[in-house]
Structures are given as C-alpha cells and as structure tokens.
Amino acid sequence: MNNTVFLRVNGRDWGGWTSVRISAGIDRIARDFNVSITRQWPGGEDVPPVKNGDAVEVLIGDDLVITGWVEALPLRYDAQTIMTGIVGRSKTADLIDCSASPAQHNGKNLFLIASALARPFGVNVVDAGAPAAAVIEAQPEHGETVVDCLNRLLGQAQALAYDDEWGRLVLGRPGSMKAATALVLGENILSCDTERSVR
Template identity: 30%
Template sequence: MSDLLASIGDVLGYGAQPSDDVSIVVGSLKISGWTEVQIRCGVEIMPWAADLIATEWQPGSQTDVTINEGDACQIYIGSDLVLTGYVVTIDREMTPDSHAVHVAVASKSIDLVDSAAEIATYQLNSMNALAIIRKLAATAGISVYPVAGAGSVDIQVFSIILSETAYEAIERVCRLANCLFYDRPDGNIALAPVGITVIPSAFAQGRNVEAARVRASQAGRFASIQAIIQTPLVLTQPPASNDYVSEFAAKTAPVNAVGYDNGISRPWRRMLVPVESGDDGNYDYARRRVQWEASRRYGRSQVIELTCDGWRDNSGSLWSPNTIAQVSLPALKRDGIEWLITELVFRRDEGGTHCDVTLMPPEAMVPEPILLPMQANEGMRAINSNNAAPLPGGL
C-alpha cells in the first residue's frame, strides 16, 4: 500500500523530493554523473567555486565530452541553479585501470577579484553606492541587485585607486554603504544588509546534524573600546599633574565615544582607537566605529561549524549564505539561538552527501564603517538618490 501511495504522490506531484543530482551545463551539453562534488559559497567568499570529479572517464560513454578551460558554464543541484561562471582548470589523469577528470569552476565574479578596476574616469562624482558598484561590475558583464534598499547611500566623490581590483573598489564602496556584497547563483552579485531571511528549526541535534564544533573565545576582545583625539595639543602638552592617564582621558572626554563588550569582566582590558580626520563635530562616526569594533570582535569570537546530512532545509530549498538559521545543539550549550550562515560547502564523495555549515552571530558580518569622502548636502542627496534605478528582478 505504501508503494502505491508513493506512486500516486509522484504522479500528482506532492510526494516528489527535490533532486540532488549535480550537473554542469557547458553550451548545449549537460553533464552529470560526477563521483565527487564540492561547491563552496559564502558571504565573504568571492568568487564562489566548485570542484567536480568523475572517475572511469571512458571513451564512447556519455561522459566523454569536451570541456575546455575558459568555457562559460552553469552548475545545478537538481533543477536549482547554484553557480554561473567559467571553467578555470581541467586536470585529466590516466592510470592502467582508470581515467579521471577534475573540473574546477569559479563564478563570474572571478574577473572582479582578479582584474584591475578600469572605467572611463577614475573619479566618480555625485553618485550613490549602488550606481558606483554597478559601474564597476559592468566591466565584467555582471549586474548588481540590491535587497532591502542596500546601496542607497549617496557618495559625492569616490576615487578609484590605480592598480586596485574592481573587487577592492567595491569592498570600499560597501563599507561606505554599510552593506554586504556576494555572489548570486546566476553569476551576478547581490547587495544586502546582514541576515535577509530566517530559517526556523534549521539545524538540530539528533535530527539533521551529524557533527558539530562550537568555539567561544575572548581572544581579541576588550571590555571597552574608546575613541581618542590625536592632535599635537593632546599628545605634546604637559599634563597638569603626574596622572597622565587621567589627564589624557579628560582631554578626549568630549568625544564621548566608547563601545562596551559585557562579556569581558576585566575592566583594564581597554582598546584605544583614534578619531579620524573629517569626523563631524558630534563625533558620530567615532561612536559608530567603537561600537562596531566591540560587536565585530564579539561576533568573530563565536563560531559554530557543523555537518548537516543534506543540502536542503525543511521546505526543500537549498541552504544559502546570509540567512539567519535557528540552531539547537544542547549538548554543546547552544540551544535555540539564531545565527548567520556565513559559509557553505556542498559536498558529495564516497562518504555520501553532506553540507558543511559555518555560522556566527550576525554582528560578525557587519561591514566596518568608514567616513564618506565628502559629506553631501541635503539638496545633493535628493538629486543623487535617483541615480540608480533598480534593475528588473532581484533575489
């Protein structure tokens, strides 16, 4: 009876499970049957990459097709597109008993990472962040899709540094815009805030987690992080007393920029960061900077690395980076938390199908704030906000 019900379900469509068969499409050819697969993607990984290995590469079989380095390609898991890019390297091996081929693929953003940022002018004026990034990405034939208004910050002047790559220039723009940028499966890139969706009951001990490791550390963390004024007057004027520390603290007190990490109980663990030239009279940037330092250092000190028994969540969707996932690992003292998926490795080998997942608190991925090159007035902001109309589609 169960077999009959399964057959009926397959016919009607509600009983089918998404396929996890991995294939690569090169031109009009679709090649599957890979014996080993590793697809790596993440918030801080660019380009996304894949390694595909097939053994017993026999002449005359369906796998005896020509793949050349440099070929444009797409990689699918079942019917889901996961990577669009180029064949980077092909290794072919032969032994008396077998043949094998190893294909390495990188997403289209490899050209942003490797190539110099070359545009008609090395200074861009009166544009918002999204428009600048689109201009840089267009040199590699890549489109940019914003999520939740990411990239709307107006930048009056932005200069490309001669010899820097397009990736490096985009990274600086994203710091100004306070957003992340990362690959999309279609080969384009996304601009997004940290944590765009939440997956309930994503990873749970005893259900889909095969192994896990939790790291909690106080390395590199400080009880307080304070912004200080570094001017010749502050640094060279003799103090009124022998208490240099108190005198110095008093002179820099007007900045009133201190970030705290309540997880550090030793108050003498302090860090000082300079107030940057160009900060406004209210020291707004200094306050954001010290809080970012405290939050980022905490976030990077807390890590979960786990191995999941499948590539999909409960809804049948593939796991994806920049997603908040609910995690339950009571044996490792992490139960009911919601952390960010920062990196994924979809892999298949002789041991079966697995997904290696790295998660951190969302604070770990917030970009470092930097000062705008030139503060735009309200009139310029109103004009510039229309410089980058959204492209059709999106995530």
C-alpha cells in the same frame, strides 16, 4: 528530492560525477565548483568536450546554483584509473581577478558605483536593500581589483556583496532577524568541522 549535480556546458548536460564540491556564502563574491569522475582504464565514455573559458551552468536537480565560467580541467591518472574534472567559478570571479577602471565616482550611491565597476566585465548588479546614501569617496587605486575597491565601499556603507545563481553581484545589508530554523546537532546538521587552536 533530486540532488543530482549536472553541468550544462555548450548546450549539453553532463552528470555522473563521483566527486562534487560546490561552495557559496554571503561572505564571498563568487561561488565555485569542482567536479570529477573516475573511470577504469581503458573503457568508459569520452571526456566531456569542455575547454577553459566555456560558459557553464551548475544545477542540483532542477535548481540552478551557479552561472559562470570553466577555469580548469584537472586530469590525474595511475596504472588502473583516470580521473578527469571540471573546475569553475561564478561570472563574478572576474571582479576578483581583474583591476577596476580608475574612474572617479563622486556623489553616487553604492549600487551605482558597483554597477559602474562591474559593467566592463558584463556582470549585472542587483540591489537587494543596499544603503541608498551617497558614498563619500570612491576612486579605485591604481591596480586595485574591483573586489578590493568594493570591500572598501562595503565597509563605509555597512553593506554586503555576494553573487546569485545567475552570476549577478547582489548588494544588501546585514539582517536583524533570526533564522526560522535552528541548527541542531543530530537533526539537521549534515556535517561540521571545527578546530580549537592557540594561533
């Protein structure tokens, strides 16, 4: 199994990262990543010619996991080493950061409304079992982000929204089936972090 992480930016693959973090989930609209590489002064290869706003694909081996944009290029250094990184999110991040068009959407179902809200940002929407019934009220409030408007609609329709590896917004509903594989400590759980708190 090839678990090597590559970033494809401007038609070129970049790898050799010393630190990698990739996050995704059914409770998030946008996947994100953060990779970095540390080198000794003064040698080492050049820093990848990547700039903020570049289109990026993140691959684990041959598997595409994120299609999105470069959002930050952190740089840290001390007397011995230099650390450069690339940070980014899925194309659907625009739905989190940007305001929705104030158009009114009456008599439409969740898929049609989400498609209309995502269209100005070039984000495609996939219907993976979203409820087909019309949503009663769907008009973004002034200055409301697309994701805030979607979250209201998702609650009304009892649906989920998340992104896929191509940077599309996926609409579905909670499943009623159990996972085929159980999570078992010491067998298939690589790590776990928990906290007991009175807060």
